[in-house]
Amino acid sequence: MAETTIPALRELPSLFAPPLIGDSLAFLGDPAGFLADRTARLGHVFRMNVFFDDVVCFVGPEAFKLFLDEKYFTRASASPPHIAEILHPDAVPFLEGDAFKRRKELLMEIFKESALDGYARILERIMTRYAKKWAASETFAWVPDLTAMAMGVAGSLFIGADPDSDDKRIADAFQTAFGGMLTLPVNLPFTPYGRALKARDFLRGRIREALKAHQAAPKDDAMAQAMSARSKNGEKLSENEICIETFHFFGAYVPVIGGLAFLAMCLGQNRAVLDKLRAEVREKLASGPVTMARLRELPYLDRVCKESRRARPVLPITFFAKVKEECSFEGVRVPKGLKAVGCIGPTLQDKDTYAGPAQFDPDRWIAASEKQHSAWVPHGGGGHLTAHRCAGEQLANLMLKTFAVLMLREYDWTFPEQDFSATKGQLFATPKGGLQVKLRKL
Numbered sequence: 001m002a003e004t005t006i007p008a009l010r011e012l013p014s015l016f017a018p019p020l021i022g023d024s025l026a027f028l029g030d031p032a033g034f035l036a037d038r039t040a041r042l043g044h045v046f047r048m049n050v051f052f053d054d055v056v057c058f059v060g061p062e063a064f065k066l067f068l069d070e071k072y073f074t075r076a077s078a079s080p081p082h083i084a085e086i087l088h089p090d091a092v093p094f095l096e097g098d099a100f101k102r103r104k105e106l107l108m109e110i111f112k113e114s115a116l117d118g119y120a121r122i123l124e125r126i127m128t129r130y131a132k133k134w135a136a137s138e139t140f141a142w143v144p145d146l147t148a149m150a151m152g153v154a155g156s157l158f159i160g161a162d163p164d165s166d167d168k169r170i171a172d173a174f175q176t177a178f179g180g181m182l183t184l185p186v187n188l189p190f191t192p193y194g195r196a197l198k199a200r201d202f203l204r205g206r207i208r209e210a211l212k213a214h215q216a217a218p219k220d221d222a223m224a225q226a227m228s229a230r231s232k233n234g235e236k237l238s239e240n241e242i243c244i245e246t247f248h249f250f251g252a253y254v255p256v257i258g259g260l261a262f263l264a265m266c267l268g269q270n271r272a273v274l275d276k277l278r279a280e281v282r283e284k285l286a287s288g289p290v291t292m293a294r295l296r297e298l299p300y301l302d303r304v305c306k307e308s309r310r311a312r313p314v315l316p317i318t319f320f321a322k323v324k325e326e327c328s329f330e331g332v333r334v335p336k337g338l339k340a341v342g343c344i345g346p347t348l349q350d351k352d353t354y355a356g357p358a359q360f361d362p363d364r365w366i367a368a369s370e371k372q373h374s375a376w377v378p379h380g381g382g383g384h385l386t387a388h389r390c391a392g393e394q395l396a397n398l399m400l401k402t403f404a405v406l407m408l409r410e411y412d413w414t415f416p417e418q419d420f421s422a423t424k425g426q427l428f429a430t431p432k433g434g435l436q437v438k439l440r441k442l
C-alpha cells in the first residue's frame with residue numbers, strides 16, 4: 001500500500017527586524033502601511049515583533065475566522081501591559097470564559113434598541129448645534145470639530161454632561177489617554193505614555209463623580225442604562241465595573257471620529273452617491289426624529305455607511321490574543337505561546353476578497369458574497385455575545401446614520417484641494433489634511 005506523506009508545516013514568514021526594538025518603531029510610525037506592506041510581501045498569515053513580543057498577524061476572512069476560534073486563542077493576559085494599564089486590566093477586552101460572557105451580556109443591554117432610540121435624541125441635539133455653527137463658518141477643518149462633537153456626545157451619553165455645551169478638558173484628556181496606547185510605554189512625566197496615565201486618572205475621577213450624581217438623581221442616559229442593566233439570571237454591573245467600562249466607552253468614541261470624517265469625505269468626493277443618498281433621505285426620513293426603526297427603511301444609507309468603513313479603515317488591528325494551542329493556517333504553523341492579532345485594515349482591503357478594494361462603491365454590497373460579508377470586520381468579527389466583537393457597533397451605526405441624515409436634509413459641502421490620505425502614526429486614522437471643508441445650508 002502506498003504511504004501518504006503529510007507535507008511538513010512551514011514556519012511563519014517574517015522579515016528581518018532589529019534586535020530588542022523589533023518592528024515596534026516601523027509599526028508605531030504607520031501601523032496601516034506597515035501591515036499592508038507585510039501582507040503584500042508575506043501573505044495572509046505572518047509574524048511581526050512589536051512591544052517586545054512575537055505576534056502572529058491574520059489577514060483575510062478565512063485567517064480572521066481562525067483567529068476568533070477560542071479553542072486556539074485566548075484574550076486573557078494577551079494585550080501589551082501598557083494597553084491594559086490605560087483601559088484597566090479588568091475591562092471587557094481582556095476577559096475570557098464565564099467572566100467575559102457575564103460582563104458582555106450586561107454591556108450589550110446598554111446598546112439594546114430601546115436604549116439607542118433614547119440616545120438618538122442626544123445625538124440629534126448635539127449634531128444640530130454643530131451643523132449650525134459649521135454653516136455659519138468660512139472654510140474650516142472638519143476633523144477637530146468632529147472630534148469635539150463626538151466627545152460631546154460621549155460626555156452626554158456616558159457621564160450625563162450638558163449636551164448644549166462642550167467640556168474641552170474631558171475631550172483633550174481622552175485624546176491624550178488613548179493616544180498612549182500607540183506609544184512606547186515609558187512612564188515619565190514628559191513622555192506621551194506618562195501623560196496618558198495622568199489623563200486616565202483625571203478621567204477616572206470624573207467618571208466616579210458622575211456615578212455619584214446618577215445615584216443621587218436618576219437620569220436617562222447610557223450610564224443610567226448601565227446601572228439598571230440585568231442579565232438573564234438577575235446579575236448586575238458593580239459600581240467598579242460601570243466605572244471601568246464607562247472609561248472604555250469614552251475611548252471607543254475615538255474611532256467614531258474617523259468613521260464620521262471618512263463618511264463625510266466619501267460623500268463629498270462622490271457626488272452621485274451623495275445625490276442618491278439625499279434623495280433617499282428626502283423620500284423616507286425628510287423630517288421628524290431619527291429612530292432605529294425608521295433608519296431600517298433606508299437601505300442605501302446602510303450600504304453607504306458600511307462601505308465608507310470598509311473603503312477607509314479607521315483601525316489597523318483588533319485587541320491582542322494569545323495562541324493557547326498550536327494550530328495551522330494554509331500550511332503555516334502557528335505555535336503556542338505567541339501573541340496574535342486580527343488585521344482589520346488589510347482584511348477590509350483584501351484584494352482576494354473585494355474587487356478594486358480602495359474604491360468607494362456602496363453598491364458592491366447589493367449582491368455581496370458570504371466571503372465579502374465575513375471580511376467586513378471594522379468592529380471585529382464573530383457574535384457580540386460570544387466573541388469580542390465591538391459592543392458599541394449599533395451605537396456607531398446610529399451615530400454615522402444620524403449624522404448623514406441630518407447633514408443631507410439641510411446642508412451641502414465641498415472640499416478644497418488637500419491631502420485626503422489617512423493619518424499615519426495614530427491608532428485611529430482620520431483624513432490627514434484635517435478635512436478642510438466649505439459647508440452651506442440649502
Ligand code: HEM
Pocket residue numbers: 092093094104248249250252253255256259314315317318319320344377378379380381387388389390391392393395396
Ligand atoms: C466606528 C466606530 C467604532 C469602531 C470602528 C470600533 C471598532 C472596534 C474594534 C475593532 C474592537 C475590537 C474587536 C476585537 O478585539 O476583536 C472593538 C471593541 C469594543 N468596542 Fe468598538 N468600535 C467603534 C465604536 C464603539 C463605540 C461607540 C463603543 C461604545 C460606546 C464601542 C465599544 C466597544 C467595546 C466595549 C469593545 C470591547 C468588546 C469586547 O471585548 O467584547 N465601540 N471596537
